[in-house]
Amino acid sequence: MSKTLLIFRREFAGYFATPLATVFLVVFLAISAGMTFFVANFFDRGQADMNAFFLWHPWLYLVLMPAIGMRLWAEERRSGTIELLMTLPVRPWQLVVGKWLAAWAFAGLALALSAPLWITVNYLGSPDNGVILACYIGSWLMAGSFLAISACVSALTKNQVLAFIGAVVAGFVFVMAGFDLVLAAVRPWAPDIVVQAIASMSFIGHFQRITDGVLEVPALVFFISLIVFALWLNVQALDARKAA
Amino acid sequence: MVLVETRALVKRFGAFTAVDGISFKVERGEVVGFLGPNGAGKSTAMRVIAGFLEPTEGSAYVAGHDSQLDPVGARQSLGYLPEGAPAYPDMTVGAFLEFVAAMRGLSKPTTRERLGELIERIDLAEVWGRRIEALSKGYKRRVGIAQALVHDPDVLILDEPTDGLDPNQKHEMRELIRTLAPNKAIVVSTHILEEVEAICTRAIIIARGKLMADATPAEILARAPPRDPAIQQLVRTTPLEDAFRHITLESAGS
Numbered sequence: 001m002s003k004t005l006l007i008f009r010r011e012f013a014g015y016f017a018t019p020l021a022t023v024f025l026v027v028f029l030a031i032s033a034g035m036t037f038f039v040a041n042f043f044d045r046g047q048a049d050m051n052a053f054f055l056w057h058p059w060l061y062l063v064l065m066p067a068i069g070m071r072l073w074a075e076e077r078r079s080g081t082i083e084l085l086m087t088l089p090v091r092p093w094q095l096v097v098g099k100w101l102a103a104w105a106f107a108g109l110a111l112a113l114s115a116p117l118w119i120t121v122n123y124l125g126s127p128d129n130g131v132i133l134a135c136y137i138g139s140w141l142m143a144g145s146f147l148a149i150s151a152c153v154s155a156l157t158k159n160q161v162l163a164f165i166g167a168v169v170a171g172f173v174f175v176m177a178g179f180d181l182v183l184a185a186v187r188p189w190a191p192d193i194v195v196q197a198i199a200s201m202s203f204i205g206h207f208q209r210i211t212d213g214v215l216e217v218p219a220l221v222f223f224i225s226l227i228v229f230a231l232w233l234n235v236q237a238l239d240a241r242k243a244a
Numbered sequence: 245m246v247l248v249e250t251r252a253l254v255k256r257f258g259a260f261t262a263v264d265g266i267s268f269k270v271e272r273g274e275v276v277g278f279l280g281p282n283g284a285g286k287s288t289a290m291r292v293i294a295g296f297l298e299p300t301e302g303s304a305y306v307a308g309h310d311s312q313l314d315p316v317g318a319r320q321s322l323g324y325l326p327e328g329a330p331a332y333p334d335m336t337v338g339a340f341l342e343f344v345a346a347m348r349g350l351s352k353p354t355t356r357e358r359l360g361e362l363i364e365r366i367d368l369a370e371v372w373g374r375r376i377e378a379l380s381k382g383y384k385r386r387v388g389i390a391q392a393l394v395h396d397p398d399v400l401i402l403d404e405p406t407d408g409l410d411p412n413q414k415h416e417m418r419e420l421i422r423t424l425a426p427n428k429a430i431v432v433s434t435h436i437l438e439e440v441e442a443i444c445t446r447a448i449i450i451a452r453g454k455l456m457a458d459a460t461p462a463e464i465l466a467r468a469p470p471r472d473p474a475i476q477q478l479v480r481t482t483p484l485e486d487a488f489r490h491i492t493l494e495s496a497g498s
Contacts, residue, residue: 006346010332017334080330084391087294087326088347089319243298244257 007098048125066167069150077158138210148230178202247429254301264453277444278433323397329388333377
């Protein structure tokens with residue numbers, strides 16, 4: 001466990017060693033604020049809640065989480081440090097979990113910096129803070145799912161741009177899974193159970209249930225098991241590269 | 245005591261065979277020079293021994309631990325300098341070495357003691373607080389060596405430790421390897437032949453993935469073909485170079 005923590009610390013500090021962290025945090029806050037105020041018309045809605053803020057998160061994360069996750073393994077492979085890391089007396093899963101935790105904590109920091117919006121809502125009205133907390137937890141877990149997918153894709157290449165594009169494409173599949181556009185294409189030929197399985201993979205569907213105000217257990221289980229599965233795949237990807 | 249052993253090691257990438265049935269042993273106190281033309285399979289063989297790559301066939305042992313079945317055990321006794329001495333460019337030298345020491349499970353007091361010793365020995369005091377990306381090639385290589393020595397391992401596998409160093413630095417690096425030699429088993433890859441004469445107790449020559457020679461430098465010298473005094477050499481070669489060319493070109497069938 002302590003080795004996972006060491007990897008976490010190095011990786012988390014790595015974000016702040018370059019302007020990447022600052023740029024990312026500014027972009028994240030600017031876009032999410034822009035969406036909230038100008039696209040979702042936060043003030044015109046006249047409601048004391050943060051739905052206008054959370055509504056866009058699946059789309060925002062689709063692009064921004066791969067930007068955090070793309071470097072996790074691709075950069076190590078490019079610079080050769082992966083050879084150093086993989087010959088230290090540690091198990092691959094310790095590296096995988098440590099790296100993902102660092103990226104997830106960084107995403108959590110970005111999310112936490114939106115607190116002024118939460119304070120504003122509380123100043124202007126009396127929102128249901130329980131719902132807002134549930135939304136924050138749900139959003140953070142969804143970010144973790146995007147990051148686990150990004151990390152896994154990053155382990156397959158030494159090219160960060162490819163890692164980014166691959167992660168966006170994989171994430172897009174999960175975001176779109178619940179849409180009729182996708183389901184209508186599957187429905188005519190696939191049995192009902194397959195259609196339902198695809199629909200149940202939808203990030204937006206699960207996230208919406210959380211933002212509706214119930215911290216639904218199935219939605220939480222969905223995101224957590226997706227994270228665990230993607231991290232497991234990440235370990236397999238590292239092992240496969242050893243044998244290649 | 246045998247500290248490094250490979251048994252019929254084979255590594256294929258697709259249809260390409262990079263390492264083709266290499267077996268050898270290295271005992272404590274030996275410095276073995278790994279020689280061969282570029283692309284001969286030196287780095288691949290070292291990567292397999294270090295456990296970074298899985299062998300296609302055969303096995304490698306470090307201090308008695310199978311590098312595949314007991315990777316963590318093998319790596320505990322191993323100090324490895326990968327090709328190009330990679331290190332995290334955004335870290336300072338001190339932070340990087342402390343990170344490696346912690347990952348190797350060294351306690352804080354042990355780390356302080358070991359790093360204090362290494363700063364002296366490898367002359368790192370001047371760059372201790374500097375970021376690795378700002379270091380010269382020579383210092384980067386030294387950081388790579390320090391990283392491999394931090395836990396005082398029984399086995400050292402060094403992939404081109406003197407590559408890119410100036411003559412003075414090369415000399416220092418060779419002296420360092422010499423002083424470390426009595427208590428460790430050391431495998432050093434190089435294509436500088438004088439280096440073999442300077443520091444190695446034994447030389448292993450590989451070409452096209454196959455082991456072509458495993459002998460003392462003197463024995464390898466004896467394999468140099470006799471010079472024809474009638475032929476004027478355009479470029480002067482040393483007898484060791486003649487032997488190396490003879491052994492490695494022989495495998496290419498020319």
